[in-house]
Amino acid sequence: METQRVDDGIVAQFFEVLCSFLQRFLFWILSVGPIPVHISFIMDGNRRYEKTRKLEPGMGHRAGYISLMSLLKYCYQLGIKYATVYAFSIDNFKRRPEEVRILMELLQEKIESLLKAESIVHQYGIRVHFIGNLNLLDDSVRAAAEKAMLATASNNQAVLCVCIAYTSTDEIAHASTEASRNIYTEIQSRVTDAADDDDDLVKSGPQTQEHPAINSEDITKNMYMAVAPEPDIVLRSSGETRLSNFLLWQTSNSILYSPGALWPEVGLKHLVWAVLNFQRNYSYLQKIRKQT
Amino acid sequence: MDPRLQALEFWNIGNLVQRLLWHIVHIVVSLWYSLAGLVQSVESNLISKGVLKGYDNLEIGKVKYLALVIESEDARRIFEVIELLQWLRSLGVKQVCLYDVNGVLKQSKEVIAKLLGNASLFGVDSVEDLKCDEKHMMLEFASISDGKEAVAKAANLLLKRFKSENAAGVQKDMVFTEQDMFDALKSIGYGAPDPDLLLVYGPARCHLGFPAWRLRYTEIVHMSPLKHKKRGALMKAIYKFTTVRQNYGK
Numbered sequence: 398m399e400t401q402r403v404d405d406g407i408v409a410q411f412f413e414v415l416c417s418f419l420q421r422f423l424f425w426i427l428s429v430g431p432i433p434v435h436i437s438f439i440m441d442g443n444r445r446y447e448k449t450r451k452l453e454p455g456m457g458h459r460a461g462y463i464s465l466m467s468l469l470k471y472c473y474q475l476g477i478k479y480a481t482v483y484a485f486s487i488d489n490f491k492r493r494p495e496e497v498r499i500l501m502e503l504l505q506e507k508i509e510s511l512l513k514a515e516s517i518v519h520q521y522g523i524r525v526h527f528i529g530n531l532n533l534l535d536d537s538v539r540a541a542a543e544k545a546m547l548a549t550a551s552n553n554q555a556v557l558c559v560c561i562a563y564t565s566t567d568e569i570a571h572a573s574t575e576a577s578r579n580i581y582t583e584i585q586s587r588v589t590d591a592a593d594d595d596d597d598l599v600k601s602g603p604q605t606q607e608h609p610a611i612n613s614e615d616i617t618k619n620m621y622m623a624v625a626p627e628p629d630i631v632l633r634s635s636g637e638t639r640l641s642n643f644l645l646w647q648t649s650n651s652i653l654y655s656p657g658a659l660w661p662e663v664g665l666k667h668l669v670w671a672v673l674n675f676q677r678n679y680s681y682l683q684k685i686r687k688q689t
Numbered sequence: 690m691d692p693r694l695q696a697l698e699f700w701n702i703g704n705l706v707q708r709l710l711w712h713i714v715h716i717v718v719s720l721w722y723s724l725a726g727l728v729q730s731v732e733s734n735l736i737s738k739g740v741l742k743g744y745d746n747l748e749i750g751k752v753k754y755l756a757l758v759i760e761s762e763d764a765r766r767i768f769e770v771i772e773l774l775q776w777l778r779s780l781g782v783k784q785v786c787l788y789d790v791n792g793v794l795k796q797s798k799e800v801i802a803k804l805l806g807n808a809s810l811f812g813v814d815s816v817e818d819l820k821c822d823e824k825h826m827m828l829e830f831a832s833i834s835d836g837k838e839a840v841a842k843a844a845n846l847l848l849k850r851f852k853s854e855n856a857a858g859v860q861k862d863m864v865f866t867e868q869d870m871f872d873a874l875k876s877i878g879y880g881a882p883d884p885d886l887l888l889v890y891g892p893a894r895c896h897l898g899f900p901a902w903r904l905r906y907t908e909i910v911h912m913s914p915l916k917h918k919k920r921g922a923l924m925k926a927i928y929k930f931t932t933v934r935q936n937y938g939k
Contacts, residue, residue, distance in 0.1 A: 429708050566902060
């Protein structure tokens with residue numbers, strides 16, 4: 398019995414080494430072609446996975462987290478510098494309070510685990526950004542997120558953007574507000590600077606001054622996602638074909654890929670297929686990038 | 690042989706093998722896509738001839754607003770565009786937004802509406818015809834300038850209003866909500882509905898800058914380049930859409 402266990406252990410180890418070799422060999426081949434700079438994930442299907450496998454509440458999301466860590470490792474090994482994940486939408490607050498509580502607890506737990514020495518963040522030198530309206534989060538989750546961002550601020554090998562309390566339309570409204578505030582502040586300082594020279598200007602105030610027109614680049618600069626380039630690929634699991642208010646502004650030229658697998662089932666083969674499609678369409682994507 | 694030269698030769702051979710393998714992988718992928726395309730072509734023909742059951746009773750009422758994203762180069766093929774619209778009309782689709790990046794379709798909107806016949810332009814013509822005539826179509830034309838630049842215009846409008854309110858003595862923080870943005874977009878002529886379904890006629894599944902504000906819950910489906918369009922594929926895409934169930938985040 399002991400001998401069989403040792404044999405099984407050796408076989409398992411051999412299998413693991415073989416898989417690792419094959420994976421690296423595959424990446425060696427893929428690296429001939431263009432590698433995406435930024436890939437984003439919509440992690441759909443955790444709850445369906447939980448239901449079909451009759452797991453306890455919250456276990457689907459935990460399985461999804463394992464899948465995410467595995468995929469992120471593959472991304473960084475392949476040389477994809479930026480990865481963005483849609484962890485929690487503002488719309489998700491409409492779910493049952495119990496489910497929201499479980500998700501928030503899981504998020505806090507996983508954010509805190511990112512800072513441990515053995516985590517993927519340290520292994521690959523990842524800088525983490527939490528993207529979204531963080532004021533909507535519980536104080537403890539927000540504090541954990543801010544701590545993680547601070548702790549990884551000097552990492553520069555790769556970037557992980559975690560969209561949490563995020564929707565694209567909220568991001569656009571926020572960026573428009575910030576762009577407008579910048580312009581208004583500029584006008585205000587113009588009035589203040591002219592205080593000694595122009596009493597009329599001071600009396601009339603900034604609200605009467607003409608402002609330079611806000612353009613789309615001003616809004617883009619103020620997006621939460623301005624920390625990363627536009628994604629080359631958006632991968633949404635579970636076969637769903639919509640973006641669900643995720644990176645709508647940034648995905649004009651992104652390849653949208655929707656494998657049928659539920660998120661905890663998404664793995665290396667889906668990533669490889671996404672990259673192969675990106676390489677197949679690369680010259681077209683370069684062309685449309687210039688157009689838009 | 691000099692060890693360095695030997696190493697260089699091994700490296701060159703390794704490089705060649707790597708490239709060869711990469712090309713082989715991509716040839717296999719291309720073969721797979723060719724085969725899949727053939728199967729889809731046969732399936733489309735069977736669907737449009739009514740051989741494959743299940744696609745004849747489309748719940749077309751679920752498709753309230755449909756968008757087509759077309760490559761600007763293909764958009765010049767007006768008769769292909771019209772044929773596509775005729776297919777959509779025959780299936781019962783009444784409101785369609787046609788989008789291409791460079792606005793080629795926008796420039797031809799009157800011609801398209803005239804050649805299609807029994808069609809009116811969104812924002813120009815009345816919606817009454819839509820209600821009275823089953824076969825009447827409402828067409829909207831959009832391009833890249835209706836996307837990000839429209840949002841910038843809305844932001845400018847909100848800033849202007851903020852300044853006016855401030856001048857009138859109303860003290861409040863500058864915070865533009867999603868509703869504010871939506872209302873501002875509507876007031877400057879960008880209030881068209883969000884499409885339920887967006888069909889991409891091009892080489893890849895990309896939305897090419899379709900107005901971001903309107904894509905929140907839109908199903909985005911890749912069809913084919915316009916010249917390879919098939920009526921059966923259109924029916925299948927609409928049928929699949931009618932079976933989708935959205936949670937809207939819940």
